[in-house]
Amino acid sequence: MTDPLATGRERRRTAPRRSLGDLVTGGRDPLGILDAQNAGRVPELVPLRTQRMSASPFAFYRGTAALMAADLAASPSSGILVASCGDAHVANFGFYASPQRTLVFDLNDFDEAAWAPWEWDLKRLVASVIIAGRATNRDPDVVRTTALATVRTYARSMAAGVRLSPLERYYQHFDVSRSLGDLDRRSRAVVKAVMREAQRRTGERAARKLTEVGEDGRLRFIETPPTMTHAAPEITERVEEYVDAYRRSTNVDIAVLLQQYTASDTARRVVGVGSVGTRCYVTVLQDAAGHPLILQTKEAGRSVLEEYGRQPQPDHLSAVIREGGQGARVVALQRILQGVSDPFLGHMITGRDFYFRQFRDMKVSIEVETLEDLPFRRYAQTCAAMLARAHCQSPGAAAVTAYIGSGRIIGEAILAWGEAYADLSRADYDAFVARGDGARA
Structure with missing residues (x-):
């Protein structure tokens, strides 16, 4: 049996961790990808998709998982594969009812799920934190601190997860009610308000x-x-x-x-x-x-992880x-x-x-744009912990932690990538809006 720790350390040599901060932008056709996606959709609904994606840079980012998959494919990769969400931005986490009728928090959108390098999900999450933070005019230091805390939480959660047995990892989940005591006052107030809304969405x-x-x-x-x-x-x-x-x-x-x-x-x-x-x-x-x-x-x-x-x-x-x-x-x-x-x-x-x-069954998400700075950071970190729990279900999880190491280098690299990608996504958004019709089928 291959030693996953040795595999992770070996990948550092063939795919240096700092290289994960490199964003390759040559030969892109972002609007062409959106056009191709629209070609197979209900024609009369394409203008509505355009309208919703044009609402803000963050709304545009939510609709461009295919663009990001293509950009990730062109950029350096760790090559360590895990079962991946494929669209792990902050608005694709949320609350829903468990079969036991308790309220849980987790990833909640899997349309693009497939196997891919572990950092692709994390990069999509971090870029979404930066784009959502900028969209609400937060202080740049707050946005950077939150994005870096997101990466570090993921690294710590992965390391803690692989110390458990696969069976213990399988049974892990985030029970909202039991975790309220661990939150600060403002974050607890946000979660309680969302819980009340979720319990009405039956x-x-x-x-x-x-x-x-x-x-x-x-x-x-x-x-x-x-x-x-x-x-x-x-x-x-x-x-x-x-x-x-x-x-x-x-x-x-x-x-x-x-x-x-x-x-x-x-x-x-x-x-x-x-x-x-x-x-x-x-x-x-x-x-x-x-x-x-x-x-x-x-x-x-x-x-999109396979197609683009x-x-x-x-x-x-x-x-x-x-x-x-x-x-x-x-x-x-x-x-x-x-x-x-x-x-x-x-x-x-x-x-x-x-x-x-x-349909519904207590499904509800937090509107991250409405959060104050501290709950915004706590929410991003919670998403990172849930993403790590999800990735820990894959046999390659131990190799991921060995590749990450302490998390310092990975944190700097993915933060740099996320900031660069937020700039790139904003340019794509401006081009999308300027074209007027969004994406022509």
Whole structure:
């Protein structure tokens, strides 16, 4: 068996840690990449994607995981691969309900998840901290201190994680209620406010807000164009077939539970920033007594880490994709990377690849732009700790810690890269806005 510590130290010689601070910018075509992504999306929703991405430099950054993957592929890399989120910016962490109905905090978006060098996720996180910090006109020293603290927290958390057994790492998760006592007063107030909001964001409440009872007594979604419109007839006519295909991909307990529900209505729903234009639906199901359950169905394409980052995927993940499509990839990586996951995760293939999850279920994120400086730093550090926990699930975790060492050199390198990338992303944003139509399909 290869010694992972020796592997990590050897990688220092072939890929010096300071080289991770180098950003290669030659031959870029950022708007061309966005155009290519739009080509496969719902045409009438592309202008909405443009509008949302044009709102601010941070909103633009949220929609440009593909651009960053291409830039990362052109820059020096450690070459140590882990199961990666692929879009680990600060707005893609958040709160959600565990199967035990406690509130947990973790990564919450896995559309781009795949295997890639560990630092790619960390660089995306650090750059997002810098861009979000600049967008709110924070003192440059506060932004730099927060970004550096993010890297150091990741390094310390990785080192602590690999000292545990793989089984102990597997069972780790961030229980919000139990961790409140470790926070400062201002950060605790922020988390409590978000917890109150999360506890209101249930599927039952969503059903009351988003649906109405039809003449036949069944629930129907209330249209609010363009963000909520009824699905096309060719979709609604096959909903039971789609739900059945999804049900066959779930664990046996969920499959049995779903047999007690019947699909009532399906609508197309626009979500997020970068995801706008991909095919996303919500379906309300009801049991015999009329109780609702809302499922979200989201289109899954190739991970940007593979498509634009040019990262070959391991055989085991390629086999998952061949059998279950890209939706199966999203589900598999989500289950690896999260401490606890939605038990309703599933997938299907029907011309396009999709994955399923519960709608809402206490899902909520912190608006980082609204945080004061100290809670902003605490939040960034918490995201870094969660990212490290996720990366620690991979067999290469010990090699990562050996490569990082004390964290000083890595901290300086990734901070430099993040600042340079924030400048580059701002230039891309200015070019995007100046073009007027954003990205032409």
